[in-house]
Amino acid sequence: MTKAIHVKNCATNPSNFNSIISIARQFFSAVAGLESEPEGVRKLFGSPIGVLQDKDLLKKAPNGELLVLYLIDNGAMDADASLYNQLLKKCTEWKRLKEGRVVHEHFLRSRFSHYTVPNNTLINMYAKCESMGDARKVFDEMPERDMVSWTALITGYSQNEGAKEGLVLFTEMLRFGFMPNQFTFGSVLKAAGALESGGTGRQLHGGCVKCGYEENVYVGSALVDMYARCGLMDEGKIVFDKLSCKNEVSWNGLIAGHARKGEGEIALKLFCEMKRGGFQPTHFTFSSVYAACANIGALEPGKWVHVHMIKSGLELIAFIGNTLLDMYAKSGSIDDARKVFDRLLKKDVVSWNSMLTAYAQHGLGKETVECFEEMCRIGPEPNEVTFLCALTACSHAGLLDNGMHYFELMKKFKIEPIISHYVTIVDLLGRSGQLDRAEKFINEMPIEPTAAVWKALLGACRMHKNLELGVYAAEHVFELDPHDSGPHILLSNIYASAGRRSDAARVRKLMNQSGVKKEPACSWVEIENAVHMFVANDDAHPQREEIRNMWENITDKIKEIGYVPDTSHVLWFMDHQEREERLQYHSERLALAFALLNSPHGSPIRIKKNIRVCGDCHTAFKFVSKVVDREIILRDTNRFHHFRNGSCSCGDYW
């Protein structure tokens, strides 16, 4: 407030200025072209005004505030419509809602308050400051609206999680007879994409064609992105190919779409095409491509893209670094993940969370604890995802006490646990064999347990062979989520391992009758930049004979050093020999045999599987790692298993 008084004194002393307005004008034209805001202020106001000579005050006061000091100086303010507009634009650019409101009030009292253009700017200002209620109010109260008014409001909604409102407004706009332009289409397409509404998107696409905007880069890119978000990649590709003038954004929309769909190979291929076409990949591109590589566990291609990024000179900021870290972690290279983490220019909360997730996936307990505690000391404030990551990591590493302690710690950080935190704690207790405690924990939860909570308990019952509690948990899962095949299989396995074959059969039958489908298991292995996929009992593979021979060979060797097949993981109704036969050709075994045949001796073997590894394969892999003296890294849906010299990093605990 003292500042205001100073300025007021200055303002009432005309010998210092010609007018407040001319100063304000200069202020803007000068500041707009200057590097740092305080520097601009100093240059402009360095000598004549007392308060502005105070350098400390000057440093603390950004331009927006200084400006407002002039504006609230009542009598001195006599702006024209274009000055109001400039002021509002600055407030928008700097996202300064408070100052924007002051200008708004002043504007309302002026004789220009009915002018359409500054009102449009006001709508945009409030929208960019995430204050849609205010934006709407301006829109409703302005006497005359044009197409820009509608577009600014629609854009505001589509950028502030108001896709539905945006689309409703769009139809209303058409009813009032306003023609949408390329800006309008860009925004409504974004809204349709956010709602994943392909039907709406196609209609809008028709509108774009009619109005001749289909090949506008902005509209075209928005179309590509809209189709990508609706999962309609083919239609997106058609629009993309038609674009005579593409840019990075068009490419990114396409690449990100495939990355989101888990189509990593296509995303990588497009990345190459983009570069060949002479387009410079941006932060967005790299971020998507790394996510795509992480998804398919493609370490070598990921490294190759990383080299491109280093060559292109892009800095390792959090937004790309986080996905890069995640890519290395999910591709099995935890050391590279840590290196990226250490080299990040600035770590944000997602960086720490990603690092904790990496440790969780690899079951590294000591590192988890160190990382979390370092974060509490020197890092950003942990959020609810942080605790999820840390709790999952404790669960995967068998750190029961640490996990329970972190759960208690959430209170200190004033973070209310959501359902996923409870799921993780049930998992933590259950894995540790504390089944009764897990059950008690569920009963005492302050929120209603979901299917996921019971599923965690069921999984623990399978692990610790607890039939009675397993049945109880399964009943809850069936009731809450009848379409998931996982619980049926788990329960059937629990029955089978307890020798209750007829019950196991009953559950299987129930599953088949209710139309619940089991996801077909498959595994991938990467050999020299090519990814090879295997399904169980694959007879169609060109190398099937060699793979079979190799595996039989290996089986003989591991049996010599103590491997005994455990057939309780396969369907009970086959006879014993047939079961053993079946087990021989689980997809991960085929992938392993293939890798042994086709990769250089001594190099690590990286296999990925789409469901959890079965217990018998896990045992077999441990023996194989010893017999062939190779490191085998297996990624399943849950985590990584590093097999080395006869044991696994998960400590048989997954």
Added chain:
DNA sequence: CTAGGGTTAG
């Protein structure tokens, strides 16, 4: 005055 693309958990 109004437009399009990216990250962590389960």
